[in-house]
Amino acid sequence: MPFTNQNLLVIGGAGFVGANLAKRLLKEGAARVTVVDNLLSAERENLPADSRITLIEGSITDDAILAQLEDGFDYAFQLATYHGNQSSMADPIADHDNNTFTTLKFYEHIKNFKRLKKVVYSSAGCTVAEKTFDKARATDEDAPVSLYLDSPYQMSKIFGEFYSNYYWRAFDLPVVKARFQNVYGPGEVLGAGRWRGTPSTIWRNVTPVFIYQALNGMALTVENGAATRDFIYVDDIVSGLLASAAKGAPGGVYNLASGKETSIWELAVLINGLTGNKTPVANAGRREWDHSGKRFGSTEKARRELCFEAKTDIREGLSLTIDWTREHMDFINRCVEKHKPHLNALQ
Secondary structure, X not given: OOXXXXXXXXXXXXXXXXXXXXXXXXXXXXXXXXXXXXXXXOOHHHOOOOOOEEEEEOOOOOHHHHOOOOOOOOEEEEOOOOOOHHHHHHOHHHHHHHHHHHHHHHHHHHOOOOOOOEEEEEEEHHHHOOOOOOOOOOEOOOOOOOOOOOOHHHHHHXXXXXXXXXXXXXXXXXXXXXXXXXXXXOOOOXXXXXXXXXXXXXXXXXXXXXXXXXXXXXXXXXXXXXXXXXXXXXXXXXHHHHHHHHHOOOOOEEEEOOOXXXXXXXXXXXXXXXXXXXXXXXXXXXXXXXXOOEOOEOOHHHHHHXXXXXXXXXXXXXXXXXXXXXXXXXXXXXXXHOOHHHHHHHO
């Protein structure tokens, strides 16, 4: 195992994907996993109680925190982000500080590190996906990037790719870019972290919101049910991140995708069926800002170069996520409830 007895760094490691990655690294036999997270959209409880994990609480843009990170890491994963399109549109400055600036400050600090075998940067498939409501084609890694992106979040993610390319070419920093599709699965906690100004602080990606609503007998509100996404289970994303670190070419970019297109309406109906929710799905119409109506990622390059392929069928993944949500509903409700005063103040 390439990560056995290795020293790993995970920026944003207390978040949904980061915490799942940290747990897998421990199972792989890592000697130590250092997590840096400001807990803006995460909770300490996401991380397991293990003596091999060290949590450094704060932003990777903080020079005092960067000073604690010396050239002793074998692999690093840059997963810090300002969660979501809506949050970035509500506060573009916060998105820059927590999404773009994080990558720049981190790379500038580690650009002369000698021990690093690989740095994996988490990018987003929505940034390069074709803006279409017609029939979607699988998005390849070399797809052109539009100059008219839908949100600061998407811009931040592609800026991170630009910085990755620059530091690889200028300093031989061995960065691999991993483009996420729509990740779902156990560990995504609605309301996790601190209030960020909008209801999107609580209601995040579509899958955990739908599951929460369905388990509480609520109507699943679909905004443009004809829209499609590439849903990939979190265990598969973690496997893709590890494959990117172990086998990815420095300077390379890879889709971490299921390669399957699922409509939001189909997702809602499937979740209602799996949870037994009898409340009909509600249609709220299209989100005006979202121009990438239909999209899914090509899996060919990742399969060929990383030997990576998503294994989890969406029905199986949703069933596992529903079970986890039921078991952790009290924790999720506590995270949701702590933001209620802010929601009331907005009304």
